[in-house]
Amino acid sequence: MSVVADVCPARIRVGFDHGTGTRRPASPATGAGWSRCVGTHTRCVTDGSTAFSLVVARALETADFSIRHLAPGDHRKLYNLVRVTMSTIAPVDSFYIAFLRDEHMLVIPYVYDGHEHEHAGFQAYGPDGLTAWIKKNARAYRYASDQGRLLHKGHTFGDHDRLSSDAVVVPLLESVDGGQRVAGLASILTYQPDAYGDEVVRAFEWLARRTMRALAREREDAHEMAGFADRGERTSLTHGSVPGVVEMVSHALGSMKEKITSVVDGPSDDVESTDRVLRDLLEQCERLQTDIAELLLMPTTEGGDLLITLTPREREIAGLIADGLTNEQIATRLVISEKTTKTHVTRILKKFGVRQRSAVAAKLRPF
Numbered sequence: 001m002s003v004v005a006d007v008c009p010a011r012i013r014v015g016f017d018h019g020t021g022t023r024r025p026a027s028p029a030t031g032a033g034w035s036r037c038v039g040t041h042t043r044c045v046t047d048g049s050t051a052f053s054l055v056v057a058r059a060l061e062t063a064d065f066s067i068r069h070l071a072p073g074d075h076r077k078l079y080n081l082v083r084v085t086m087s088t089i090a091p092v093d094s095f096y097i098a099f100l101r102d103e104h105m106l107v108i109p110y111v112y113d114g115h116e117h118e119h120a121g122f123q124a125y126g127p128d129g130l131t132a133w134i135k136k137n138a139r140a141y142r143y144a145s146d147q148g149r150l151l152h153k154g155h156t157f158g159d160h161d162r163l164s165s166d167a168v169v170v171p172l173l174e175s176v177d178g179g180q181r182v183a184g185l186a187s188i189l190t191y192q193p194d195a196y197g198d199e200v201v202r203a204f205e206w207l208a209r210r211t212m213r214a215l216a217r218e219r220e221d222a223h224e225m226a227g228f229a230d231r232g233e234r235t236s237l238t239h240g241s242v243p244g245v246v247e248m249v250s251h252a253l254g255s256m257k258e259k260i261t262s263v264v265d266g267p268s269d270d271v272e273s274t275d276r277v278l279r280d281l282l283e284q285c286e287r288l289q290t291d292i293a294e295l296l297l298m299p300t301t302e303g304g305d306l307l308i309t310l311t312p313r314e315r316e317i318a319g320l321i322a323d324g325l326t327n328e329q330i331a332t333r334l335v336i337s338e339k340t341t342k343t344h345v346t347r348i349l350k351k352f353g354v355r356q357r358s359a360v361a362a363k364l365r366p367f
Contacts, residue, residue, distance in 0.1 A: 056203050059088045067210060072218050076290040079110035082186065082207050090200045091190040094157070094164065097211075098123075099172070099184035099294075102323035106131060106185075109293040113157055121293060129153055134171050135182045140201055141169040144194070164189040168196045170208045174216065176316050183212070252288045256281055306363060309351050317344045321357050322364040 052060065063085040070077055083095040098108040106123045125131040130141060130150045143151060143166045151167050172184035186208050188196070259277050266273065307315055320330045327345060331338040345357070352360055 050202070052199060052203065056089055056199060059085055060203060060206060063207060064210060067214050070214070072221065074287070075109060075215075075294060076287045078211060078214060079290070080112075082211055083110075083112055083188075085207060086188050086200075086204060089203055090188070091192050091195050092188045093191050094189040095187065096157075097172070097184065097186045100131075100135070100182065103325065107293055109290040111157060119289060123155060130169060131185065134169065134185055138171050138173065138180070138182050140171070140205060141167075142196065142201060143167040144196075162191060164191060165193040166190050166195045168201050168204055170201075170205050172208055172212050174212055176312065178312075186211075248291065249288070252284065256284060259284075306352050310348065314344055314348050314351075317341065318348050318352075318360055318364060321345065321348070322361040324361070 051057075063081060066081055067078065070081070079097045082097070083092060086092050086095070094113045096108060096111040098106040101107045101122065104124055106125055108121055108123060111119070130153065133150060134141060141150065143164075148164070148167065151169075152163065167187060167189040169185055169187040171182045172186060173180045174183040186204070188204060190196075259281050263274050263277050307318065310318060316334070317330055320333065325333065327338055327341045330345075331341040334341070348360060349355060349357070352363060354360060354363075
């Protein structure tokens with residue numbers, strides 16, 4: 001059985017937490033975060049502290065290369081790449097990636113248990129579970145730290161007759177106003193006890209940071225592209241708009257229909273061709289599930305435009321408003337005075353052209 005931070009796969013208990021870490025400056029010769037040293041048994045691919053073993057270093061280098069060449073927007077392949085990479089380093093019976101939508105909900109675009117992908121979706125989380133622990137501590141959770149106590153408090157998925165015997169949950173950190181905050185969680189779980197040592201944890205943290213850099217770069221590119229045309233001249237099919245979502249789903253369903261028709265109308269004895277089409281359909285369905293789940297994390301097209309007009313601090317506060325926090329709660333979270341918070345909120349409302357806080361949430365949380 002697996003567990004997803006306050007969500008458990010049947011039956012690997014998983015909790016959502018994020019690890020932190022530092023990186024060495026980018027090297028023109030070896031790429032961001034990489035350095036090399038001479039030796040036959042180790043390669044100095046590092047996480048900023050200690051070199052990884054040759055096997056782990058090779059796995060991470062391969063993952064880094066693949067991530068750089070992934071098509072923008074294909075997040076399912078990105079998450080799958082992280083899982084497969086960790087599977088080459090240590091046993092992984094279950095895996096998931098989840099993002100914080102607000103103070104109470106996790107969006108889970110990718111869940112894998114054994115040999116099957118679970119349904120993408122969302123899950124509520126409470127104040128005393130693993131997700132809350134990771135949000136507070138912003139570092140990796142290890143099963144060995146409490147013998148899985150926090151992990152086994154979560155919701156389960158997968159084989160409900162078995163419990164995972166080791167797990168690591170790392171935080172997914174994003175840069176905000178000169179600092180970092182927990183944006184989500186990633187977890188590996190196994191039925192094998194004592195499977196995840198220090199190097200495995202560091203490798204997973206490195207992959208988590210690499211994943212978040214890829215997603216951040218994608219968002220930056222999208223913002224740059226959005227600036228090519230005036231807001232009033234943009235297509236109504238922009239991803240994140242309701243018409244855009246309808247178009248995306250309609251296109252995917254149309255493609256699936258064509259493939260199904262090719263099987264129905266094709267020769268009944270062409271087993272190889274039928275198998276290939278069915279596998280393509282399966283992959284397309286899984287990718288669509290991930291895309292639809294991640295819509296819960298996106299602002300409307302209008303909301304995205306409005307966010308560009310805000311300062312970094314205002315964007316952070318706007319997100320907390322959308323999460324339902326009061327001025328007092330925002331002030332506590334950001335360690336600023338309530339008076340300063342009110343000033344920021346007033347400016348945000350003015351820039352959004354609205355009078356109510358709920359209108360800010362409506363623009364930033366369309367689905």
